[in-house]
Amino acid sequence: MLNLRSALKGTRNLAAALLTSSALLAPGALAAQEDEVTLTAVMHSGLRVLDPVITTAHITRNHGYMIYDVLTAVDENFTPQPQMASWEVSEDGTVYTFTLRDGLMFHDGAPVTGEDVVASLNRWGQRDSGGQLIFDVTESLEATDDKTVVWTLTEPFAPLLDVISKQSAVPPFIMPARVAATSADETITEYIGSGPFVFNNDEYEPGVSVTYEKFDDYVPREEEASWMAGGKTVNVDRVVWTTMPDALTAVNALAAGEIDYLEQVQIDLLPILETTPEVNVEVRDQLGYVTIGRPNHLHPPFDNKLVRQAAMAALDQESMLQTMQGDPAYYNVCGAIFGCATPLGDEAGSDIVTEGANIERARELLEEAGYDGTPVVLMAPTDVVALINQPVVAAQALREAGFEVDMQSMDWQSVVQRRAQQSPPAEGGWNIFFTNWMVPEVSDPLINVMVNGRGDDAWFGWPNDPEIEELRSAFVAADSAEAQKEVAVQIQEHVMDNVNYIMMGEYLIPQARRSNIENMIPSPVPVFWNVTKSDG
Numbered sequence: 182m183l184n185l186r187s188a189l190k191g192t193r194n195l196a197a198a199l200l201t202s203s204a205l206l207a208p209g210a211l212a213a214q215e216d217e218v219t220l221t222a223v224m225h226s227g228l229r230v231l232d233p234v235i236t237t238a239h240i241t242r243n244h245g246y247m248i249y250d251v252l253t254a255v256d257e258n259f260t261p262q263p264q265m266a267s268w269e270v271s272e273d274g275t276v277y278t279f280t281l282r283d284g285l286m287f288h289d290g291a292p293v294t295g296e297d298v299v300a301s302l303n304r305w306g307q308r309d310s311g312g313q314l315i316f317d318v319t320e321s322l323e324a325t326d327d328k329t330v331v332w333t334l335t336e337p338f339a340p341l342l343d344v345i346s347k348q349s350a351v352p353p354f355i356m357p358a359r360v361a362a363t364s365a366d367e368t369i370t371e372y373i374g375s376g377p378f379v380f381n382n383d384e385y386e387p388g389v390s391v392t393y394e395k396f397d398d399y400v401p402r403e404e405e406a407s408w409m410a411g412g413k414t415v416n417v418d419r420v421v422w423t424t425m426p427d428a429l430t431a432v433n434a435l436a437a438g439e440i441d442y443l444e445q446v447q448i449d450l451l452p453i454l455e456t457t458p459e460v461n462v463e464v465r466d467q468l469g470y471v472t473i474g475r476p477n478h479l480h481p482p483f484d485n486k487l488v489r490q491a492a493m494a495a496l497d498q499e500s501m502l503q504t505m506q507g508d509p510a511y512y513n514v515c516g517a518i519f520g521c522a523t524p525l526g527d528e529a530g531s532d533i534v535t536e537g538a539n540i541e542r543a544r545e546l547l548e549e550a551g552y553d554g555t556p557v558v559l560m561a562p563t564d565v566v567a568l569i570n571q572p573v574v575a576a577q578a579l580r581e582a583g584f585e586v587d588m589q590s591m592d593w594q595s596v597v598q599r600r601a602q603q604s605p606p607a608e609g610g611w612n613i614f615f616t617n618w619m620v621p622e623v624s625d626p627l628i629n630v631m632v633n634g635r636g637d638d639a640w641f642g643w644p645n646d647p648e649i650e651e652l653r654s655a656f657v658a659a660d661s662a663e664a665q666k667e668v669a670v671q672i673q674e675h676v677m678d679n680v681n682y683i684m685m686g687e688y689l690i691p692q693a694r695r696s697n698i699e700n701m702i703p704s705p706v707p708v709f710w711n712v713t714k715s716d717g
Contacts, residue, residue: 217418218714220698222442223431224707226565227388227424229594231380232368234308237350237630237640238597239617246409246708247393247420248288249354249374252279252298253346254409257704259621261346262410264402265293265355265375266330274337275320281328284400287357288379295324300361302332302345305353307365311344311627312353313638314657338657340627348409348706349622350630377401377413377710378420388594393420393709406702406711413710416700420709426564426592435460435693441714443693444707447566448507454693462693466705468620469513470690471520472505472571474683475631476613478644480605482557482584483612487550489680492613494546495582496575497538498686504570505688512688518676519629520620521687524662525669530677534684543582556585558606560614562593567690571615600641619705620687626653626672631682644681 226240233245254264266279285293299322306312306319320333334341345353356374363369372380378393385391401412423440425431428447434440436457446454446462454460476483476492483489502512515521516531533539557579561572576588587606591599596614604610623629632653633639634646652672659665676682694701697715702708 218416219419219421220417220442220709220712220714221421221423221440222709223425223434223440223444224422225445225567226593227426228391228422229387230368230597231372233354234305234351234365235368236597236601238594239349239619240594241597242349242352243707244380244391245352245354245374246376246706247378248372248376248380249356250285250376250413251346251352251354251409253342255343255346255348256407256410258407261342262404262407264410266298268342274339275334277332277334277341279330279332281330282402285375286398286400287375288373288396289357290398291357292327293355293375294327294358295330296327297358297361298330298355299324300358301355302353304356304361304363304365305351307638309344309351309353310630310633310640311340311347312351313633313635314338314627314653315341315344340625340657344627346409347622347628348704349619350628352409375399377415388592389424391422393422394418401710408702408704409706409708413708415710416713417709428566432693435695438695441695441698445566446691446693448511448691451691459696460693461696462691464689465692465701465703465707466619467689467703468520468522468705469687470567470617470619471515471623471687472501472567472615472617472685473631474571474575474613474615474685475600475640475642476680476682477606477611477642479603479642480610480612482550482552482555485550485552486679487546488552490678491543491546491550491552491582492579492584493680493683494533494539494543495578495584496534496683496685497578498534498684499537500578501571501574502686502688504574505567511690512686515687516677516684518632518673518682518684519624519626519669523620523624525625525666527666527670527673529670530674531684533677538578540578540582547583552583554585556587556606556612558610558612559586559588560596560599560611561588561590562596563590565593567617567688568593568615571685575613575615603637603643615685621705626656626669632672632676634681642682644679646679646681649675649679649681 228240230236230241233241250265252266253261256262266281269278306316318334318336320335322332360371377399379396381392395415401414404411432450435443454462498514506512516528516535517526519525562568576586579586630640634649636645656668700713
């Protein structure tokens, strides 16, 4: 692992060499470089996938928020607010008119236009779970002039603003029309947005390091920053994400002042940082995360509902959460697929995962299903603190129940790329993996991608589930909060029976920062606007 002090020493030597040659760099330019403020962060994963539409990986979403902007965004009260655009809605709820604000510019100097918005929304709508439902009832989406976009529906879709304003899993980032013209099944190759930071392609090392530079022509909104809404004021010149797969190395680097910010701290390493005066440890996101198992519905053995039920019966939330977090203060046994503390949260039908493993029941289900020993390919990431333990615990439990398990170790970005493959497991595919979600991104049936039942157009795992699609449509049509909750409970019960995915509980994970890093927005998504770095 490269020691950052050594790397920084090398940089200082390079600067000294340049100083001796006025032909290479003028004194004024050197002074400007010395005054630059760089914030160095270790995020939860290295960045390899740069297209925030084709994946739900959090690191790619975080990258998206650095360089792109969105039409509307939710504030800390979950209320949609204007971001790139204001809006008006017709009395019958079928026509949304968006007006772009002044000063919007892409990083290549081109103005943001309505055509860019239309192209970006069309591409997003092919991949996003909620977006697919909106486009099911879309009559037209067109730019009537450079600053105006009119979205006309065939029938009202009351949650439209909530869906396009969500923080995750796939926010509708606005890209240049030429970039958004890329097929939604292919990755983009040009990374130009209109957001507060510019992606430095020359310094990008996939999976190792990525550099963002302040976009001097970005015009923040005047409102105070609140989650993804409000003014995105950048107070540093550069943000560098560097990868340190070893948790202890990252903790020691932060304690020594070699990095400024650590997105996720392994719980058993907290004492090192809690006794370091120059470091602040905190839970940025009080809503927390859920951890889940996602079976592949396309291939044996999990194309059989009874086998999926057997897997769920074999797993135990308490054991998994205890292994992940250790300290009960940082986890919560919870069977609600929409989160236990959310308005739609309900634990109906979840006893099988919240009351301990039922190995005997799992074996009975496998026998009833006629399970023939088909190996279960379980992808196991080795480099993300919050994802290391789940596959190990699951493999042991599944084997005890009678499953043949092939646990394959790889880094998280390899999981991200491989889980998109529909090939049979024996040909490079997979059967099950574990991942984590912020509670807000699973909190209703339109945002939660795991309850999408559209087969090949669903999220990885691709369940073909017409019943859940009917329930999601009923949720959209519900005319009151009470009616929505009733449908949400039906979806909860359906997921627990059909095992679209396996809910494995809720947890919190702390972050840590040097004490001279201040004003970080306490949002579920870590963002680097508003942040200040003082001398120290």
